[in-house]
Amino acid sequence: MITIADIEQAHQRIAELVNRTPIMTSRTLDDSTGAKNYIKCENFQRVGAFKFRGVSNKLALLTEQERARGVVTHSSGNHAQAVALASSLLGIEAVVVMPRNAPQVKVEATAGYGARIVRCESSAEARVHTCQALIEKHGYTLVHPYDDDQIIAGAGTASFELINDIKWLDVLFCPVGGGGLLSGSSVATKGLCPAARVIAVEPERADDAFRSLRDDEIYPSVYPDTIADGLRTSLSPRTFEIIKQHVDQIITVTEAEIVEAMKFLWIRMKLVVEPSGAVSIAGLRKMAAAHTGQQVGAIISGGNVDLNPLFEHYDRLLEQ
Amino acid sequence: MITIADIEQAHQRIAELVNRTPIMTSRTLDDSTGAKNYIKCENFQRVGAFKFRGVSNKLALLTEQERARGVVTHSSGNHAQAVALASSLLGIEAVVVMPRNAPQVKVEATAGYGARIVRCESSAEARVHTCQALIEKHGYTLVHPYDDDQIIAGAGTASFELINDIKWLDVLFCPVGGGGLLSGSSVATKGLCPAARVIAVEPERADDAFRSLRDDEIYPSVYPDTIADGLRTSLSPRTFEIIKQHVDQIITVTEAEIVEAMKFLWIRMKLVVEPSGAVSIAGLRKMAAAHTGQQVGAIISGGNVDLNPLFEHYDRLLEQ
Numbered sequence: 227m228i229t230i231a232d233i234e235q236a237h238q239r240i241a242e243l244v245n246r247t248p249i250m251t252s253r254t255l256d257d258s259t260g261a262k263n264y265i266k267c268e269n270f271q272r273v274g275a276f277k278f279r280g281v282s283n284k285l286a287l288l289t290e291q292e293r294a295r296g297v298v299t300h301s302s303g304n305h306a307q308a309v310a311l312a313s314s315l316l317g318i319e320a321v322v323v324m325p326r327n328a329p330q331v332k333v334e335a336t337a338g339y340g341a342r343i344v345r346c347e348s349s350a351e352a353r354v355h356t357c358q359a360l361i362e363k364h365g366y367t368l369v370h371p372y373d374d375d376q377i378i379a380g381a382g383t384a385s386f387e388l389i390n391d392i393k394w395l396d397v398l399f400c401p402v403g404g405g406g407l408l409s410g411s412s413v414a415t416k417g418l419c420p421a422a423r424v425i426a427v428e429p430e431r432a433d434d435a436f437r438s439l440r441d442d443e444i445y446p447s448v449y450p451d452t453i454a455d456g457l458r459t460s461l462s463p464r465t466f467e468i469i470k471q472h473v474d475q476i477i478t479v480t481e482a483e484i485v486e487a488m489k490f491l492w493i494r495m496k497l498v499v500e501p502s503g504a505v506s507i508a509g510l511r512k513m514a515a516a517h518t519g520q521q522v523g524a525i526i527s528g529g530n531v532d533l534n535p536l537f538e539h540y541d542r543l544l545e546q
Numbered sequence: 547m548i549t550i551a552d553i554e555q556a557h558q559r560i561a562e563l564v565n566r567t568p569i570m571t572s573r574t575l576d577d578s579t580g581a582k583n584y585i586k587c588e589n590f591q592r593v594g595a596f597k598f599r600g601v602s603n604k605l606a607l608l609t610e611q612e613r614a615r616g617v618v619t620h621s622s623g624n625h626a627q628a629v630a631l632a633s634s635l636l637g638i639e640a641v642v643v644m645p646r647n648a649p650q651v652k653v654e655a656t657a658g659y660g661a662r663i664v665r666c667e668s669s670a671e672a673r674v675h676t677c678q679a680l681i682e683k684h685g686y687t688l689v690h691p692y693d694d695d696q697i698i699a700g701a702g703t704a705s706f707e708l709i710n711d712i713k714w715l716d717v718l719f720c721p722v723g724g725g726g727l728l729s730g731s732s733v734a735t736k737g738l739c740p741a742a743r744v745i746a747v748e749p750e751r752a753d754d755a756f757r758s759l760r761d762d763e764i765y766p767s768v769y770p771d772t773i774a775d776g777l778r779t780s781l782s783p784r785t786f787e788i789i790k791q792h793v794d795q796i797i798t799v800t801e802a803e804i805v806e807a808m809k810f811l812w813i814r815m816k817l818v819v820e821p822s823g824a825v826s827i828a829g830l831r832k833m834a835a836a837h838t839g840q841q842v843g844a845i846i847s848g849g850n851v852d853l854n855p856l857f858e859h860y861d862r863l864l865e866q
Contacts, residue, residue, distance in 0.1 A: 248568055248570075269816045453864075481864050482864060485860050492818055492853055497817075498813075498818060499816075501860075533809075533813055535856050535859040536812075540773065540821075543801075544773075544801050
């Protein structure tokens, strides 16, 4: 299991590669919650998501031989773009396995960063199988989105920076999907500020981590129907063990609460945040009464969201 | 005419009241322009626009008697919200004259900050006349959106902070509407960094400042049809004089260039920016070839934009 030392080393290792993202504050949020809130904005991270941290750490630790052979991943969201950009910057060949029905915008974004796309059937099995075949044939290193100690340590550098900057936290809110960000964040928090509580926030419609922690048994996340599309994945035994040890509580939020948090972040704080990224703020707002007068941190995990509904509006204005 | 000393005093006077807004950078923007770009983000200012700076400075300088009588303004956009909030924070009664056909969202936002709304007919004459009648009857002080030295000095504190933080500028891009922000920005820039060039950016469809400077004669802005709705106002003799003295160039950008700049700011930089706020970035991108290797600043003036087209999309998702 990783320790705070792994995160500190990751922080030094990737300092040149990643953005030291800003911490945003809001008088309106502080007034409405009665707490002092510090929001670590990974929507401002490279490729628009915290994923770039873990991937950078993973790739920086590859041997010369592994770098020469290249890397592969079968995740098609923010993680794929992180693998594509970090590989490109480090001169490593990257292959991303994507289902045939993946949205064209994601395919183009990933290819745009320089990764080679290999298409497969749309089942999870086909993606893993295609990935495995490529590894066997070419000797690629798999870059898993979260079930990997170095990915977790890299993800933890966001909270590491947050706590180093503000010195003290009473409680940290963090979204949970596969548990990579939550694992890294909780190790960083307990390592730097042992008295702080770590509260994970999960969509009610994808509450597998909540149920897993309650029953001490990993439940798979089965096609959950939530707008927080980055949080649809299941815990792994690795992330589950870390979460059991370091996370104090998992709470759930409704879809309406997620949209309300997005509206607050967009309209009042002027931040472009994806639904998954707004989940921690939804939890922070829901639990506000418990943290009056406290120093509260929250991670916004990313800002990659489809803005077409908005820009179609502007395009129509231009055509008039 | 105001000097850098006025801006420095305004900066100290309003330090507790305003947000010291972040300066954002973008590797993508730097790579594509070949310059080092620093974007001063007044979309993160209180009420979501730089307007709060000038109003705070103006109100902080009122006499006890003037404070006791209250203030009035006839501008209905970001300026009205700035007057409403700053007045409320300082315990001053504020009246905002708004036309009957003003959008309900603006009326509610302004009233929400605690201002009293007085409706009038929708002509510019009716607004000025209603305002004047209130001043004569109640002794209110007029808070003009830009034709006022203290408003201009307050607006200049944004560039003052920017240059203090980054120490050196080769060129500053600033949007121009009525010229308040541009006047303050140009005095701050020439005062702190005399060799820096100040380039104003204006929508091609509202190019009254461009033509005014070219012909040395103030042209009124007559119902210009631009999405940059914050830049539809005309220069005043006061702002025109400052601009003639301190601004090196005014360039124009097309509506399509404004929308492209917005897309870049939203999609790549994750910033919620209003069309008027994106105008300076449109100019920065258009002029990039002239500033290779230079240190370039730009002011994003605000982030108050109608997000309904986007959130209707999410509301529809929730209803499914």
